[in-house]
Amino acid sequence: MTSIIPASAHGAPGGGAAVAPRVRGGAPWSAFLLRRLGGVAVLVAVLVLMTFLIVRLVPGDPARNLVGLTASTEQLQAVRSQLGLEDSLGQQLVNYVGNLVSGGLGDSFVTSQPVSRLLGERLPVTAELAGLALAIVIVVGFPAGMGMAAWQHKRRVRWGDSAFTTVTSLGGAMPEYVTGTVLIYLFALKFDLLPAQGGAAPSEIILPALSVAFAPMAIFARLVRNETSAVLGKEYITTAVSKRLPSWRLYLTHVLPNVVTSTLTLGGLLLVALLGGTVITENVFNVPGIGTAVVNAILQSDYPVIQGIILVLGLLAIAITFAVDIVLGLVDPRTVSAVRSQ
């Protein structure tokens, strides 16, 4: 699910000469934060509404779907009240939101366990997987892209750029379930180095994390390469070169901040897409995280679990987007002051 963002179709977000109006003294930070928090509030509200509607939009009678055609009227009635389908739609929404605020996500129809407990068990595994994958993407992708741009800037090898583009395009087009299948074959079956079964243990998480990270890594490396090349062509880099700094200093203090700025926006999108990749990959390796849980829940029409997991996934995505916005504001002062011009 990672090749959703066509790197070529986006313009460089930081590339425009969008010079914000001059801001003297006073911190526009509060306006910036307020605006972003407003966006977060809308997103959370839409998310809650969406999860609420899942049960209500099911064609036919969701309770009947659950208990089956042979169930008695009493059973049906019990499930209906458990789902809260007897009240008016408005009352149902109020109840749903009220339960959410008090932390109740309901109980699973299948196991009768509270959904919050299931999340408590499974979310850490998913978080570990996604976190490790993200670390791989950044630790490998960023230096690879920046190094490639720096190398090309200095040497200008004729085939260099096209070779890099080809490799990263191929890598970026690898869906995580194909990567996962190949990794299982190579490392679990052929050489028996790592288990094919995923889990929270270090040895069990390496293959899933690599599967999740592989394509985003390639896309990210290409993105960083493009952004770095663009920054290296900027006039302020000529100014910096005129200072004859050691190259580590040039890249670290003059190129890096600007690459980070322009990479963060798309990097954030990539990170959100990584969540999707995690859900798929968990099912390849049978990792006991929320990705496998949600698929089972959908197959079993276990609505409370579906609602809870989609809610958590959505909140994670919103949190990531918000965090990226804030970091962007910290790194690039123009982001903050641009709020005023809007």
Place this chain on the structure above:
Amino acid sequence: MTTSKRRKPFALWLGAALLLALSVLAVVAPIIWGDSAAALSSEVRGGPSAEHLLGTDPLGRDVLDRTLVAARLTLAMAAVTTLIAVGGGIVLGATIVVAGRRVRGLGERLIDLMIAYPPIIVALSITAIFRPSVGSVVVAIGLAFVPQFARLTNTLASSVSSKDYVVVARLVGLRPTRLLFRHVIPNLAGPLLVLTSVGFASAIITLSGLSFIGLGVQEPSYDWGRLLAQALQDLGVNPIEAFGPGIAILITGLAAGLLGDGLNQFLDPRGPVRRRRRRRAATSGGADARTPHAALLAPAPDAVVSVRDLTIAASPESVGAPLVRGVSLDVRAGEILGIVGESGSGKSLTAMAIARLLAPGLHWSAETLSINGADVSDAREQTPVRLATDVGVVFQDPSSCFNPARHVGPQITEVARVHQGLSKRAANELAIERLREARVSSPEVRMRQYPHELSGGMRQRAMIAMALLTSPSLLIADEPTTALDVTVQADVLQLLHRISTTRNMAIVLISHDIKVVSTLCHRVCVMYAGRIVEELTVEDLREGRVCHPYTRALLDAAPRLEPSARQVPLIPLPGRPPQPDQPIVGCAFADRCPLVTDRCRQEDPALRALPRGGVAACHVSTGPLEDLLVTQ
């Protein structure tokens, strides 16, 4: 470089051919292999054999046949998904653009917000509502991608709708829908085609993914995702089984991606396709005019900068028609040398070469290039760190010369901190002193500000302060006033003048404006098509005692302020300078010169010393050209 032909991208053809082949396969495969794909056999989970190239599945069915047959369902699903995603996105994105201002603002914000949800959330919700099936997974993924395509369409359409012709059409009173279909959509056709292929690639990968985890196509139907999921179960027994569906998904995704990339390159002439540098035809012109200037100049041991026979070329093969040809000059302490010429004359390249700041792709050589007596003419050698403290550079556009992501202060003090080992505090004090010298108001505050918080004139002063930080003996100012308001220009020129006198500094001033040069400089070099065509004192320039027809033409084209000269009409310079990839035969100015003779078209004139002092390169003119051109 601008004339190179667009290469038809290989990716475009490969992608299109692959997709065409796949479409044909989707149509014919179920007809040809439909029966054999369904045929059960006793050979269960068999390895590859002559009969079953990719082996058999747990029911003994041929994996290769099933992979081929599954092409139809997989591709059809992907096509419908793409249609929903791209179609919905285009309609939504374009509608918002042509809608009223308030709807537009709200809509764009909403789309921005919707993008924060990963598509998988939407897809999971919809499959949860409608139960996993072919229909629900197609609708789910199609809808999940709508916000992304709406945003991309919106961005594209916004840029089109701000174009002049759309603004005019709106002013004329065209209805929004008409505007959309007449003016906006047709201009988006190319980019939208790119989007569609990218969308198809995403769709095939995501659809197969959901089928793979069991939320898509259900038994007994099968697509590539399901086949791959089955293959994963059999991986230990018959690994080759995964090969068929795996490769099929990859190839289809790649083909659509290639098509998109190829289209993108094909439609965007600024893309990497054109970046291939065109090789220039080597010509004999120019070569015969090299070195005389160097010979004419006496050695100048007291010069801060000494350049002899500087040549700059785009690539080593193009030595015949270099960008800068045999430039020689000296600048002494306290002297301001102006280099003037049209854009493309090589004046900025010359200045950058002196500062050793040429772009990495350019090739240059010089017989002598010394600064403060130190030879820096070896192009292979890493530039000596001394240049950082000995040479200050002021660039044309102060708005792009400061790093926008860093405070002004650390950028100004960097050289002193890194190369002179000054403490942060000492460097800051020094910088504030220099900012004051450059007449920057409240320098302590500026140090803590970001570049975008300073006005244009203020930034240029800060740039000058940064250049002066280490008290360099040479200042190179490349069009320092071009990007500034007229009122600020005079201030900056005055500042440069004061600096040169109080600091006894050598300054090289690059300008296309002969008036700027004649107010500020002591001596002037006029450049044309990569070489110096005349060098003269500023007195001669001001009095109009110029020898080269090109200098004369520059003077005649510049507006004059003296009341006596007001009556004289301005004479625009006819024609254009030669293009850099054009071979130069004879005098480069011949085509535009009113004094041109046959000799000028064959032989490039060498620079020669003039009776009034200075040098000029002209076959015809040896003395001051008084209004010669006016009578022509």
